[in-house]
Amino acid sequence: MLPKKTHWSGDIVPELHGKEVVVAGWVWELRDLGRVKFIVLRDREGFVQITLKAGRTPERLLATFSELGKEDAIAVRGIVEASKIARRGVEIFPVEIWVLNKARPLPIDIWSETPDLATRLRWRSVDLKRPSNLALFTAASKILREIREVLYGEGFVEVFTPKIIATSTEGGADLFPLMYFERVAYLSQSPQLYKEQLTASLERVFEVGPAFRAERHNTNYHLNEFTSVDAEAAFMDYWDMIQLLERILGRIARLLSREEPRLREVGLAPRLTELGSVPRVDYDEAVDALQRAGYSVRRGDDLTVEMQKALTKYYGPAYFIVHFPALLRPFYTKRKDGERTESYDLVINGIEVASGSTRIHKRDELEEEMKVRGLDPRLFESHLSIFDLGMPPHAGFGLGFNRLLMALLGLENVRQATLYPRDRYRLEP
Ligand code: AMO
DSSP, X not given: OOOOOOOOGGXXXXXXXXOEEEEEEEEEXXXXXXXXXXXXXXXXXXXXXXXXXXXXXXXXHHHHHHHOOTTOEEEEEEEEEEOXXXXXXXXXXXXXXXXXXXXXOOSSOOSXXXXXXXHHHHTHHHXXXXXXXXXXXXXXXXXXXXXXXXXXXXXXXXXXOXXXXXXXXXXXXXXXXXXXXXXXXXXXXXXXHXXXXXXXXXXXXXXXXXXXXXXXXXXXXXXXXXXXXXXXXETOOHHHHHHXXXXXXXXXXXHHHHHXXXXXXXXXXXXXXXXXXXXXXXXXXXXXXXXXXTOOOOTTOOOOHHHHHXXXXXHOSEEEEEOOBGGGSOTTXXXXXXXXXXXXXXEETTEEEEEEEEBOOOHXXXXXXXXXXXXXXXXXXXXXXXXXXXXXXXXXXXXXXXXXXXXXXXXXXXXXXXXXXXXXXXXXX
């Protein structure tokens, strides 16, 4: 019978002294000092030391030890003992060891060396056993949970919209086509149009799901499939959304300060563990500041990553850029005055992690903006028709979850923050 795991390794503390527990995981390290032998067992939450002693440990377990190899999947039932010399002040004396599956030598080193990223991604499932990855992706799940909790707390409902779609949502050609029976369909770039339509019924919605972009970029911050956290709310504007994002960042900062010790132990350096108010920088002001710093940039130009990094010097590690020129933004963005829009980007450590705006909620204005961008309103009829039926004023944001992790955890490459990245040259594993 499969032994039932009673504790995570991280839960084995000196206070459990004398208790019987069952732990399960993988053999990280084996040390044989003759009369004393150690197994360091790894599971998702860390490590625990299993101590075998001649005279105390049953003979057959000592025999089992001699057959163990690194990364064998094992379960151990044993008695916890507080110890002055053991790792984390505690060890387990086994009464039973189950070898659940043997492991051949791993194709990459997860113990001491960190191979280059391409090699790690080639063997991603193995690479994910690395303690830094375990800490990273458990932190990622907790970060997402904080985001969800803020949104639920503020009356948003979680929704799921189709990822197979008939027309482009953002305009542009960055779509992956696919065969949908007899016709061509596309993978969704963003839930933009659906989430806007849903504000006319559910009012406040959010979605966590994949977004597909057929961009040919091959940079450290572009993926062809990423996880997007999208929010949209009726009767709100871009300032409401900026404040909402700020509250989300505040919650994440508190989480990261709690998680900091574990993250630092595995070499990750969380940023933004303390967060005051996040500056709102007018696009025009940012351009002026960049010009003064010697960048050749003019009003109407998009800001490059290099420029966004440069602005960090003036505004700190996290800032919003607000009021972008209309032509830098998608057709659904509401104008503020003339060329400026009620739009914003959130930049952390020089990387754009979220963007959003107040949306146009009047059909004629929306059609006008489509035409300005060379889009044919007739192709959007099913979307536009909703705007004749009491569309409320609304606003929202799209937050790139992988980029957020990259920025928050100080990673160099967005692929590190993605379990199985899809990029220009990577479709497997
Ligand atoms: P945008 O296209 O700016 O806006 O995307 C929103 C956020 O998604 C992330 N992102 C990416 N992450 C990784 N790889 C990519 N190729 C990639 N492209 C975008 C970024 C970005 O800030 N519908 C709007 C959002 C809205 O207005 O609600 C949209 O999709 O972090």
